[in-house]
Amino acid sequence: MTATERRPAVRPQIAALHPRRVELGLIALIAIVVVSAYGLASLGQSASVPANIGPFLAWMLGLFFFIHLAVRRFAPAADPVLLPMALLLNGFGYVMIARLGGDVNGGGDLAALQSVWTAVGIAGFVVTLVVVPRVRALAQYRYLLGICGVGLLALPLVPGAGVEINGARIWVSISYLNFQPGEFAKIALAIFFASYLVDAGGLIKNRIEIRDLAPIGVAWAASIGVMVLEKDLGSSMLVFALFVVLMWVATERTMFLGLGAAMFLAGGVIALQIFSHVERRIDSWLDPWSDPQDAGFQIIQATYSMAEGGLTGTGLGRGEPDRVPFAETDFIFAAIGEEMGLAGTTAVLMAFLILIGSGLRIAIRATRPFEKLLAVGLTTLLGIQAFIIMGGVVRLIPLTGITLPFVSYGGSALVSNYIVLALLIRLSHEQRTVTPAAQGSTR
Amino acid sequence: MNARIRNLGLAFIVMYAVLFAQLNRVQFVQADEYTEHEGNIRPQLRAFGQERGDIVTADGVVAALSLPVEAGEIDFRREYPTDELYAHVVGFQSLNQGAFGLERQYNEELAGDRLDQKFESLSDLFRDRDTTGTVVMTLRDDIQRAAAEALGERKGSVVAVDPATGEILALWTYPSFDPNLLSGLDGAAVNAAYTSLLNDPDDPLLAKSFRELFFPGSTFKLVTAAAALDLGGITLTDPVWPDTDRYEPLPSGLPIRNFGGSTCGGDLLLALQRSCNATFGEIGAEWLGPDAMIRTAEKFGFNADPVIDLPDAARSRFPTDYGAFIAPLDAYQPEGSEELRNGETPIHENSAILAQAAIGQNDVKATPLQMAMVAAAIANDGLMMTPHVVSEVRSADGGIYSTVEPTSWRPALSPFAADRLQAAMINVAEIGTATRMQVDGLTVGGKTGTAQLGTTPASSHAWVVGFAGLPGQEAEIAVAVIVEAQPGASEQTGGSVAAPIAKAVIEAAFGLGG
Numbered sequence: 001m002t003a004t005e006r007r008p009a010v011r012p013q014i015a016a017l018h019p020r021r022v023e024l025g026l027i028a029l030i031a032i033v034v035v036s037a038y039g040l041a042s043l044g045q046s047a048s049v050p051a052n053i054g055p056f057l058a059w060m061l062g063l064f065f066f067i068h069l070a071v072r073r074f075a076p077a078a079d080p081v082l083l084p085m086a087l088l089l090n091g092f093g094y095v096m097i098a099r100l101g102g103d104v105n106g107g108g109d110l111a112a113l114q115s116v117w118t119a120v121g122i123a124g125f126v127v128t129l130v131v132v133p134r135v136r137a138l139a140q141y142r143y144l145l146g147i148c149g150v151g152l153l154a155l156p157l158v159p160g161a162g163v164e165i166n167g168a169r170i171w172v173s174i175s176y177l178n179f180q181p182g183e184f185a186k187i188a189l190a191i192f193f194a195s196y197l198v199d200a201g202g203l204i205k206n207r208i209e210i211r212d213l214a215p216i217g218v219a220w221a222a223s224i225g226v227m228v229l230e231k232d233l234g235s236s237m238l239v240f241a242l243f244v245v246l247m248w249v250a251t252e253r254t255m256f257l258g259l260g261a262a263m264f265l266a267g268g269v270i271a272l273q274i275f276s277h278v279e280r281r282i283d284s285w286l287d288p289w290s291d292p293q294d295a296g297f298q299i300i301q302a303t304y305s306m307a308e309g310g311l312t313g314t315g316l317g318r319g320e321p322d323r324v325p326f327a328e329t330d331f332i333f334a335a336i337g338e339e340m341g342l343a344g345t346t347a348v349l350m351a352f353l354i355l356i357g358s359g360l361r362i363a364i365r366a367t368r369p370f371e372k373l374l375a376v377g378l379t380t381l382l383g384i385q386a387f388i389i390m391g392g393v394v395r396l397i398p399l400t401g402i403t404l405p406f407v408s409y410g411g412s413a414l415v416s417n418y419i420v421l422a423l424l425i426r427l428s429h430e431q432r433t434v435t436p437a438a439q440g441s442t443r
Numbered sequence: 444m445n446a447r448i449r450n451l452g453l454a455f456i457v458m459y460a461v462l463f464a465q466l467n468r469v470q471f472v473q474a475d476e477y478t479e480h481e482g483n484i485r486p487q488l489r490a491f492g493q494e495r496g497d498i499v500t501a502d503g504v505v506a507a508l509s510l511p512v513e514a515g516e517i518d519f520r521r522e523y524p525t526d527e528l529y530a531h532v533v534g535f536q537s538l539n540q541g542a543f544g545l546e547r548q549y550n551e552e553l554a555g556d557r558l559d560q561k562f563e564s565l566s567d568l569f570r571d572r573d574t575t576g577t578v579v580m581t582l583r584d585d586i587q588r589a590a591a592e593a594l595g596e597r598k599g600s601v602v603a604v605d606p607a608t609g610e611i612l613a614l615w616t617y618p619s620f621d622p623n624l625l626s627g628l629d630g631a632a633v634n635a636a637y638t639s640l641l642n643d644p645d646d647p648l649l650a651k652s653f654r655e656l657f658f659p660g661s662t663f664k665l666v667t668a669a670a671a672l673d674l675g676g677i678t679l680t681d682p683v684w685p686d687t688d689r690y691e692p693l694p695s696g697l698p699i700r701n702f703g704g705s706t707c708g709g710d711l712l713l714a715l716q717r718s719c720n721a722t723f724g725e726i727g728a729e730w731l732g733p734d735a736m737i738r739t740a741e742k743f744g745f746n747a748d749p750v751i752d753l754p755d756a757a758r759s760r761f762p763t764d765y766g767a768f769i770a771p772l773d774a775y776q777p778e779g780s781e782e783l784r785n786g787e788t789p790i791h792e793n794s795a796i797l798a799q800a801a802i803g804q805n806d807v808k809a810t811p812l813q814m815a816m817v818a819a820a821i822a823n824d825g826l827m828m829t830p831h832v833v834s835e836v837r838s839a840d841g842g843i844y845s846t847v848e849p850t851s852w853r854p855a856l857s858p859f860a861a862d863r864l865q866a867a868m869i870n871v872a873e874i875g876t877a878t879r880m881q882v883d884g885l886t887v888g889g890k891t892g893t894a895q896l897g898t899t900p901a902s903s904h905a906w907v908v909g910f911a912g913l914p915g916q917e918a919e920i921a922v923a924v925i926v927e928a929q930p931g932a933s934e935q936t937g938g939s940v941a942a943p944i945a946k947a948v949i950e951a952a953f954g955l956g957g
Contacts, residue, residue: 249447292482304485306469307477320485342470346463353459360452364445372444376451383455387462396465 019080026084034091041099044317074129075429085351093407117411121418128422142195149188152181153226169230183416194373197250234402241384285398306337313341328409333393356383362428492517495553496575504584521626527619531650535622552576552836573839581610581834589951590615593944599926600652602815606921608849609828618647653756656808660894661718662906663803670739672860675730684708690721696795699724715867716875727801732788733765743855752831759813762806766792815923820855821864822910822918827855879942887911891937905929905940911949920952
């Protein structure tokens with residue numbers, strides 16, 4: 001090759017910067033941020049560098065590097081920002097949980113458990129990448145997944161298996177294993193909705209017949225009904241939003257948005273009549289200070305906590321985020337706001353926006369309707385869930401207990417969110433492998 | 444489908460933008476409002492439960508310390524071993540009523556929250572160190588105790604200050620309160636104690652020594668005399684006013700009478716020695732005029748924000764509005780008269796008020812601290828130092844975080860006038876109204892005051908201000924004493940009631956007597 005022949009190749013080379021190299025750089029940066037935050041949190045609390053900083057560093061770098069290698073091996077062409085954003089959120093969350101654990105009796109276990117759950121989540125991520133080589137294959141199990149989804153949702157209602165914790169019956173306890181089946185049900189339902197709508201979408205687009213809507217309607221009603229019975233309003237809203245968004249995107253009928261809003265309002269009014277706790281939630285959203293010791297307590301404490309943080313926060317380990325109930329789970333966003341300030345909460349917000357943007361870009365790039373809808377569904381799950389809890393904590397919308405994806409403490413949530421991430425990365429890899437191959441052949 | 448997906452993306456951006464806006468509201472726009480919310484106990488609890496440094500007097504008596512608490516979410520509680528003696532200076536730190544006094548003013552230093560305390564060196568990043576600061580007061584326990592004992596159970600205040608540095612040596616007001624009642628862990632008991640103190644008609648929570656204003660009465664004649672010496676062309680010996688029992692103000696107004704209808708006059712030295720109302724009323728209204736009086740009073744710190752390092756000090760005041768200018772004094776002089784007065788002094792509509800103000804009445808109001816600073820400025824050759832109650836903040840291991848260097852606050856009068864006034868005050872203590880503050884072996888200067896409050900029954904504030912030093916040397920202490928609402932209204936009240944208290948304080952300062 002001569003020099004003159006090479007010149008036009010310069011631009012494509014820059015454009016084709018290997019996504020995995022970008023990802024590795026981002027992951028390295030995030031590892032530095034998270035380890036520094038971990039050290040600072042300990043310094044802030046006890047003015048000492050944590051004794052386990054070495055092992056912690058090694059464990060985290062190991063996990064990060066392992067998941068990066070897995071993507072390199074099983075989905076080398078995938079979008080390079082999805083994974084680093086998830087790891088950033090997971091890392092921030094872990095630091096806060098570890099920091100909170102220092103203050104709460106016996107809470108030290110939570111941090112250890114969360115690190116185990118992170119490892120399990122990452123394992124779930126890798127397993128998903130391995131067992132789902134082509135996302136399209138999932139579509140053939142749609143009815144099985146639909147039934148599984150509803151079944152998983154209903155599991156906590158089974159006498160003997162279900163456990164009610166903090167007013168919501170969303171837990172299943174089988175011998176020493178506790179988990180929230182709802183976290184996994186939402187993925188199964190997203191796949192089912194997406195694949196069913198691909199078939200029915202065309203029909204619905206032209207003329208709507210009750211027959212076409214029946215199975216999806218039944219699945220939706222069942223899931224909503226089950227969740228209302230379990231008093232899990234957050235998940236109920238999430239699945240409802242998922243359903244409406246997918247209907248709208250699949251059928252391209254704006255009518256479904258209006259219908260969805262109407263049904264949501266109707267559902268809200270009915271819930272208000274039936275359940276006292278819904279009314280409490282609305283009241284404490286509108287004016288928490290009318291009942292500061294009871295109904296409004298959590299949200300007021302969260303507000304004080306975040307106000308305390310201000311722009312730059314009290315500093316990690318220097319605040320009192322443990323004054324807010326459920327600071328490790330539902331209210332972890334407030335804990336971040338207190339110790340890392342508006343800067344920290346904005347970083348979390350941006351990380352979710354980047355995740356959403358990447359997810360929707362995958363949806364737009366996808367060529368087949370099922371992949372498109374699934375990408376929309378999975379992205380909606382992450383984006384809406386994060387919005388519901390962050391909006392609830394800052395009193396933008398009524399508070400409904402739900403975890404902040406990747407950040408909150410919780411094994412089921414972490415594992416299920418890593419599975420969502422794996423599916424998005426698988427989708428991204430699939431569509432990108434087509435393009436470079438095509439480019440390669442022209443050269 | 445792509446159009447819908449883009450719209451969905453837009454919807455997400457809008458949702459998150461609204462979320463971001465609300466975050467800004469909670470964490471920035473309304474953050475201070477939430478932090479100061481009544482129900483938000485975070486700021487108090489954080490400050491309350493933390494270990495804090497001691498507050499000690501200049502001679503090492505511990506006035507406040509932190510004791511560890513075994514159980515509960517509060518780790519430390521505050522104790523005040525000196526009970527009510529330093530309550531108005533040290534203040535207190537309470538769970539639900541906030542912090543007062545030095546506990547509030549030096550909150551960061553006591554808690555060790557300042558950056559220079561947290562990180563003295565790089566190695567502090569890696570070790571657990573006691574960063575709390577010990578606040579060292581300028582107050583001396585011997586002088587403070589003498590002040591409290593001498594005043595006894597009479598309402599009043601005693602202020603002693605080092606004229607050369609502005610260091611406050613004693614700052615006492617009776618009644619005081621026991622800060623231990625307000626620093627307890629039992630919120631309900633604290634609230635009850637606080638409410639009962641708040642409802643006490645004698646207002647023991649109020650540090651009247653620097654937070655309450657009183658008529659200074661005749662002690663204010665020192666300021667008028669300073670103005671006369673600096674701006675009125677008057678010396679201690681010239682002119683000589685004829686004896687009279689009253690001053691009839693221009694252009695009109697109630698006459699200013701001497702105490703008990705007595706007649707007096709003479710030169711400035713004698714007028715000060717006898718505390719002659721008529722003479723000083725005339726000097727203020729007809730020799731000096733509004734501008735000179737206001738300028739001098741403000742040079743002494745009246746109408747200025749107080750500079751003491753304690754919260755909520757009151758601003759002493761001197762009236763500034765005397766109505767429209769009417770004519771120079773000459774216009775009132777009979778043709779060809781040989782008056783002593785300065786014919787150019789401007790006469791205003793309300794010059795009668797100025798005559799009253801010149802003897803510390805009408806709307807002149809001063810804190811006892813302000814009057815102590817007047818005496819201190821005179822004793823310090825005219826320069827008023829910045830009054831302060833803290834000399835330094837020490838670290839737990841005895842090092843020094845910060846030192847309060849003496850600074851001058853304002854030049855109050857010329858060194859010449861100060862020198863003349865020192866002589867006049869020494870004269871007052873030797874043969875005038877303040878002989879009861881005389882201490883053997885010391886050079887003492889003083890000026891009494893009796894600010895009448897009413898006539899049925901007759902009562903008045905008894906004042907004395909003064910200074911003391913070794914013979915032939917600079918004064919080492921300036922004092923102001925006020926005993927509130929004493930029965931009777933004789934000019935002798937200040938000398939008989941307040942002067943012995945000043946004497947006891949001076950003796951304590953020099954290690955004499957009791």
